[in-house]
Amino acid sequence: MNEKRTETMKNLPVSERPYEKAMEQGVEVLSDAELLAVILRTGTKDISARALAEKILTLGDPPGLPGLLHHTLPDYKAVRGIGNVKAIQLAAVGELSRRIWKAVRSGRELVFDHPAVIADYFMEEMRHMEQEHVKLLVLNTKNVLIRDVDISKGTVNASLATPRELFIEALRYRGSSVILLHNHPSGDAAPSREDCLFTKRVEEAGKLIGIPLLDHIIIGDTSYVSLKERGIL
Structure with missing residues (x-):
């Protein structure tokens, strides 16, 4: 019987693990999903943090990073693998991004x-x-x-x-x-x-x-x- 291999960070080559990749090459080389995976830190037994991040980036309208400015805690918690802690982490990322954007524009x-x-x-x-x-x-x-x-x-x-x-x-x-x-x-x-x-x-x-x-x-x-x-x- 063939067993389905679950993708976890440990299954990935070191060069493809977001945290290690950032340590070696800098955060600027990370993709959007990899950056989000670093913040999430862990996935579940069935899905890696990176795959979970990719799911988040396809959530709702608009998809991608702009969605982080608009998604709510219930939006995040509706995604399998996202509980209270991760939902709050993601909502905090969106709120920080919004405040940074406004602070930069308000600087002039x-x-x-x-x-x-x-x-x-x-x-x-x-x-x-x-x-x-x-x-x-x-x-x-x-x-x-x-x-x-x-x-x-x-x-x-x-x-x-x-x-x-x-x-x-x-x-x-x-x-x-x-x-x-x-x-x-x-x-x-x-x-x-x-x-x-x-x-x-x-x-x-x-x-x-x-x-x-x-x-x-x-x-x-x-x-x-x-x-x-x-x-x-």
Whole structure:
């Protein structure tokens, strides 16, 4: 009877084991799966850490490394061989990557004076979200970003936010103007009737307080809509 040989790291030549390969040649020579395998450290009795990493990189939409920015703990735990510890490790990798990316981009002064600039900055972070998220961008007198604030996380097709919540945050950070930003999980960035009505409410509240709403930008899947460019604001 032929026995099926289980692939483990010990079965592999030393030159193909990610940890040893990194020690000898440097981490820059490792593939995406090998880098992830180093973080996972171990697989199971049936699958090596590298094969497990390859499964992770085919998980969901988008696949590959960008998926690590969007997968959740339940997503990871649905993969055979991933328990609580490995799921948290993978989620931590995604969160660290997101924070590094934002820190690097925030290291230079961000002037949000055009919708395309704003959409490009937040696109990868928001286009794969499965629920609507509303962000408030608080700007100074030169349209330089002071702070981006997560205001609400809603259902698949409706977010929850009020003008009061928005302007409390704007006043807290001493903003001179604000921009609204939210995503459409459907991928279609076209504004709904509710989006337009909410924008008008925020615009009127901003006029009363003296902190104008400059734009409301909706993020779709690789697309965006500026309500200012549409003439709605």
